[in-house]
Amino acid sequence: MKTRTLDPALIEPERYELQAEIEADLDVDRRGFFGAMGGGLVVLSLLSEAGAQEPARAKGGRRGGGGAAPREIGAWIHIGEDGNVTAFTGKMEEGQNIRTSLSQGVAEELRVPVARVKLVMADTALSPFDMGTFGSRTTPAMLPQMRSAAAAARLALIDLAAEKWKVERASLVATDGHIKRNDTGETIGYGELTHGQKLLKTIGPEASTTPADKWEVLGHPTPKVNGRAYVTGGHQYASDIKREGMRYGKVIHPPGPGAKLLSADEAAANAIPGVTIVRDGDFLALVAPGSHLVRQAVEALKPKWSPSNGSSDQTLFNDLHPEESKAVGETQSTKEGWKSLVARYTVAYIAHAPMEPRAAVAEWQDGKLTVWTGTSRPFGVKGELTQALGIPDANVRVIVPDTGGGYGGKHTGEAAVEAAKLARAVKAPVKVIWTREDEFAHAYLRPAGVIEASAAVHPNGTISRWSFDNYNSGGSGIDSPYRVESPRQAFHQTKSPLRQGSYRALASTANHFARESFMDELAHVAGLDPLEFRLKNIREPRLRAVLTAAADKFGWGKRPSRDGITGSGLACGTEKGGFVGTAAEVEIDAKTGRVHVRRLVVAFECGAITNPDGVKNQAEGGVIMGLGGALFEAIKFKDGAVANARFSKYRVPRFSDVPPIEIVLLDRKDLPSAGAGEAPIIGVAPAIGNAIFNATGRRLRAIPMVPEGLKV
Amino acid sequence: MANVKQLRVNGQVRTVDIDESKPLLEALRENLDLTGTKYGCGEGQCGACTVHVDGVAKRSCLITVGEVADSAITTIEGLATHDHLHPLQQAFLDVEAMQCAYCTSGMIMSGASLLKRLPNPSDAEIDKAMEGNICRCGTHNRIRAAIRLAATSMKEVAR
The missing domain is CATH 3.30.365.10 (Aldehyde oxidase/xanthine dehydrogenase, molybdopterin binding domain)
Known part of the structure; x- marks a missing residue:
């Protein structure tokens, strides 16, 4: 049995995220950076892998734009003779709002309004090669590249002005699309400076950018670029x-x-x-x-x-990993007070179902x-x-x-x-x-999976003999953030009966559902408060900070005690460089069995925040998407064929399902920015499951948890 | 099978020649190039194709051209008057009630119809009116906020 490796045939898109080779095919000789755009200044930002060797090779191309240029380009920026700024990236926009955040980054470093920046995205004839838009890589990887290129362009413009005015560079400052002389107050526009020129500049990834505590555009709420086109029906998908x-x-x-x-x-x-x-x-x-x-x-x-031939959802989990005879859920006590616990969790196939x-x-x-x-x-x-x-x-x-x-x-x-x-x-x-x-x-689906967890817990909150096996759904988020003696965790490939692939946060949602539910079970067995038990075992201060922030905002200390109707639950975790703490309150309608999520509090930290409202929007969206998978989304299938391929048969979250969501953002200006689209989804299912347990004493170990309501 | 020869869309009479059994959604998108109205499911479950027929929100995927040959149809492209956005369009921008925004046209058309019917909707009335519109990016709370904001701004204008 292989452990923590991915067979491309089974989990195809993860291949791209974890095993893809870097290649580049932007050919400057053939196309020319100035051909389509006209004259001006071009700055090429090299990929970090190539950065060390490439600048020397690129020197020949500095003036005139015709020389040999590096192939490993991450992004490029053109400042036209009219002063317009065009930035090129292979990343694409699908609602994660990177057209806006990348434009902010360019605007920040070039000292121009966001509206002056045009972003050309995901056009294989114009954009530098890019592996793809996934894995929350845009903010930590592409944004710095574009910012570096823009910062280098700003310095080049200052050089041009210094040469023109025969003054020291230090006496000049870039502001609002102009270079300004500090002594006389005289200004000159970027377009005027680049007029009649064809300047090509190449920079490595080390080019310095504006620190987060000095940001004037990044870090501030910025409305969606092209927002008006969307509300008037003008944008063409x-x-x-x-x-x-x-x-x-x-x-x-x-x-x-x-x-x-x-x-x-x-x-x-x-x-x-x-x-x-x-x-x-x-x-x-x-x-x-x-x-x-x-x-x-x-x-x-x-x-x-x-x-068609194939299996059905009736046998899915047994097909992925048969349930063994060992006593699942049973606790065994030792004389030192240790109690051990075994649990088996399942995760259904779900569909992305994008509206387009x-x-x-x-x-x-x-x-x-x-x-x-x-x-x-x-x-x-x-x-x-x-x-x-x-x-x-x-x-x-x-x-x-x-x-x-x-x-x-x-x-x-x-x-x-x-x-x-x-x-x-x-x-x-x-x-x-x-x-x-x-x-x-x-289309492909989020992998179904079976997760088996076992551990022992001491009444003082110490965990030991941690064992965690994920069958089929994937390895993302499988490592426990908790202090455990001799932990063991493994992802096991199995044969998937349906076509499966990537999904927001990959398997991290499944692994966090299992781990955070299991932590709740252990806390219960040990007779400890779930918050206290987690905090005792968390090693990472950033994780501790979000969990504490979520619990404080939620009012964890003042939550009502179990009454069979309402309950509160917690979860926390980390994914793609983001840290999230989630608190949920549920109310169960005893007559209908419907589980109402009444309130969700999510504390999120992803380094220095690039666009506060954009991050909040992404966090809310991830949480609502998580709600569907937690409560009712599941693909049904028979003879290997999907049996509920309609919105009338596949339930996604609708307005009446969506509770008030309070997002607490922790802004760490001292840390690099991470993506915000993925991490917030991971805590939703376990926090709700733990809240249902808190209300009713019923432990739900399968997501979706209540596709038909909860029979109480 | 008879063909429909003209349609009243966004305040204009458009000369067309469309099979009466064609869904309005496809006529708008393919014959009239009004692509702001979206396909999402084809079974009236998602609301992406919502337009106004004689001022009322309808799913254009479920209506045939023949059924609306004598009606006034308004699509998202026709909601703004001249360059003046409908208060709900403005509210969607103000509270950033969108991510991928593919559902936005339908959301705005459903919400605008609600505000016409109930200028001051309660939260429950908003949920009820919007339940048939799906957003997969998860901007539901922002859409609620946009509808409430538009209700307020429309009240101020009316005053």
Whole structure:
């Protein structure tokens, strides 16, 4: 049995997050940084891996922009002859609000208003190579790169002004898009300074940036860039792109694994005006001038499939890891007062269900392919297209418009490949929007899992013999933050019956659900307060700080005692450099069995805060997404096929499910900024589960915990 | 099958030639290029496609063009008057009631319809009116706040 390794075939997107190789394909010689943008100043920010060697190599290209340039570029910034600032990154926007936070970073270092910064994101023809937007890497890795480039650009502009005015650099200051002389107050705009120039500057990752305690743009609430386009319906997502002569396509997906196409009434579908059938073996697709006709053609086609083969949700957890005969949940006492406990937790498959399903528009021109699609891996999808279409890398361009949600669920390019194949077949641009059913049934899911935990606890709160095994759901967040003698934890691969992959915070939600529930069980067995028990065993001061902050805000000391109806629970943890403490209050409706989460308090610390309201928004969002997985979200399946592929059959959090959420942000200006999109989700399920136990004495060890309510 | 020859959308009469059985959602997006109205589920469960038909919030994925041939249709693109945002659009910006914002059009159309019907909705009335709109990014509390803010600002304007 392997431990803590990931088989790419089983957990595909984690491969990208943990094992991807770094490559770069931005070719300056070929394209030229000034070609598309015109003259001005360009600053290239090198990736840290390349930073040590590259500046020397790049020197030849400093003036004129035609020399050999480094390939390992993380980001680049252009300051035009008109003073406009354009920053380029391979990262994409899907609601995590990085278009705004990265723009803030550039604005901060360049001393320009945020509105002056234009960010070009996730366009494989314009952006530097990027592995993808995942793992909360934008804030700790891309933001510093862009800030470095912007800071270097500011210094270069000061140099230009110093040369022009023949004054010392120290007598100049950059402010509001201008360089200003301290002695005379005279100013000159960035555009004027770069006018008629083609300056190329290369910097390593060590370029110095403005410290957090001096921030004037970062660290302050900044409204969403392009917000107005969203509230007026003007923003174009991939699914909104329209091209001249565009048609609409749909690939008929097999209902489940192993299903073979037995028959399809192609004549009936063909009889509908404008419909084209694209068929290659089991690949069956329809293209028509409108979605309405596509749907009519699908109905006329009446495809018949052989039965799919695979297992069902009824046997899922036993399939992943059979329950062994050892006494689960039973406590054994030793004469020294130690009590031991064994517990088994389960985690269902859940779907990301982003509001914008997978969508792509593909257009061929002279053998070259352009695809607009919503994906977190534009360069990865470019590779998928190159392979699937059998065309050279240089002939593919992927453009990712700001996307309608992802949460780790859009690492792949299914719709892009389908649209490209159909566009080539019908010799016209084709749009493919996956139906909601497709998105539920054929996208990948958050892995299901079984977690077995065992430990012994002493009445004084000491933990020993910690053992923690995760089967299938993943290794993220598996290491315990608690002081334990001889801990043992392992992630075990198993064969997943359904297609699975990345999800917000990966397996950290599963591992925290199990560990934080188990800690609550241990506290109960030892007769200790759950807060006191955790604080006694937490080693990391940052974790202690968020747990304490959450408990204080919640009023943990004044919580009501168990009455069968209301209860309070706590959880804490760390993920992707963020620390979170969560407190929940639940109320159980004895008649209906419905569990109402009445209140959630979340204390969150992710280093120096880049955009306070943005971080708060992300934390709230993570918590609400966590609510669904904690209480009722679960994929049902039979014969290997998803059986509840609709919002009417798959319950996601709605307004009446969402309680008041109080977010307490701890701003650590002395620490590097970490991402905020992932960590806040991890404490939700265990805090609620612990609150339900506190109210009723019922320990729920499966998420979702109450898909049918709680029978009390 | 008859075709609909004109539609009244966002205060304009648009000349069209659309199969009457086509869902309004697709007519808006594909024939009229009004892509602010979104597809989310096709079964009236998510609210992303919400528009106003004669001033009332409806799911455009469940309505056919034939059913609204004589109605006044308003989409998110037509909610602002001239350059003046509807108070709820402004409130969405003010409290940042969005993340990916794919659900935003539908949320605003549902919320605006609620405010027209109940200018001062209670929290329970907000939840009831918005229950059919899904946001996966989890901005529910901000959307509630935006509706309350818009209710207040509309009251001030009316005064």
